[in-house]
Amino acid sequence: MTRVQNPVHINDYSTVEPDLMLLVRRDDFYVSDRPSSSDVLLLVEVSDTTLQYDRNVKFPIYANAGIVEVWIADLQSMQLKIFSQPSSDYLTT
Numbered sequence: 001m002t003r004v005q006n007p008v009h010i011n012d013y014s015t016v017e018p019d020l021m022l023l024v025r026r027d028d029f030y031v032s033d034r035p036s037s038s039d040v041l042l043l044v045e046v047s048d049t050t051l052q053y054d055r056n057v058k059f060p061i062y063a064n065a066g067i068v069e070v071w072i073a074d075l076q077s078m079q080l081k082i083f084s085q086p087s088s089d090y091l092t093t
Contacts, residue, residue: 008043009036010065016058020044037065048075059083 022042045054
């Protein structure tokens with residue numbers, strides 16, 4: 001299931017709004033409650049002018065929440081960067 005620019009509940013203090021999410025399928029389609037980090041299979045950020053903010057602010061939040069894979073579409077360099085295996089940060093592949 002995909003969602004575009006919708007919030008995901010990270011913890012009691014953080015909710016973020018990535019550009020695109022691939023989520024575990026749920027029968028209620030997340031109508032009764034917003035997705036949490038454990039529901040996220042993949043997050044995608046599309047960055048034109050927000051690359052540094054996405055990489056330096058959002059990515060550590062995603063990694064600490066245990067989100068397994070994050071992609072960033074860097075529109076300036078026309079590259080798709082794939083980050084996986086979080087600990088406190090991600091490995092680039």
